[in-house]
Amino acid sequence: MEYNDRTAKVILDEDRYPDGANCPTRHIEYLCPCGKGKIINERVMGFGENYAWIECKKCAKKYEVVTGCGYFWELEEID
């Protein structure tokens, strides 16, 4: 099953302004596959920067986050 920014359930979506930045960082939290943690995605608007990481000890052992073109991420199983 594909687990990415389109299929994961969004649990938080807000704009943040770290350290008084003029440009918002869109902070989105998604439910992780096991349902006990989350995947964080930060999109720095205007700069095209896209970061994603797993905040779940269980899922972090099983998956890694891959980011691609645009504001995209998906999980890949670690072999």
Ligand SMILES: [Zn+2]
């Ligand atoms: Zn998890």
